[in-house]
Amino acid sequence: MCLVLQALGxxxxxxxxxxxxxxLVGFVPLFGLGYGGLVVLWPLVVGHDFGTRSFGAIxxxxxxxxxxxxxxxxxxxxxxxxDKTGSYFLAFLLxxxxxxxxxTAAFVTTKPGRISRLAETx
Numbered sequence: 001m002c003l004v005l006q007a008l009g010x011x012x013x014x015x016x017x018x019x020x021x022x023x024l025v026g027f028v029p030l031f032g033l034g035y036g037g038l039v040v041l042w043p044l045v046v047g048h049d050f051g052t053r054s055f056g057a058i059x060x061x062x063x064x065x066x067x068x069x070x071x072x073x074x075x076x077x078x079x080x081x082x083d084k085t086g087s088y089f090l091a092f093l094l095x096x097x098x099x100x101x102x103x104t105a106a107f108v109t110t111k112p113g114r115i116s117r118l119a120e121t122x
Contacts, residue, residue: 005034
């Protein structure tokens with residue numbers, strides 16, 4: 001649901017030319033709630049599904065790969081897309097697609113099996 005809210009917010013920004021200020025009015029709460037929900041919920045889900053012993057390794061991998069590398073590459077890639085096209089339309093469209101793929105992956109995954117739960121036993 002968080003990813004869907006973010007995708008809806010980013011989708012409103014795609015319509016910025018037609019909606020102007022109202023696109024921002026819709027974007028801020030949708031994207032903010034979606035992003036804020038992810039920040040709060042992901043540690044809870046990781047701890048619940050994979051156990052507290054695995055939490056550090058998973059958090060380290062997510063922090064290194066997704067946040068650091070993605071955060072560094074994202075602005076560069078979006079800037080290059082803007083330089084090529086003269087618009088952020090494709091960059092925001094790419095964000096919406098990535099959000100929707102992530103939301104779809106979250107909906108179709110199943111609950112972890114017994115092997116991942118063994119990490120919680122002493």
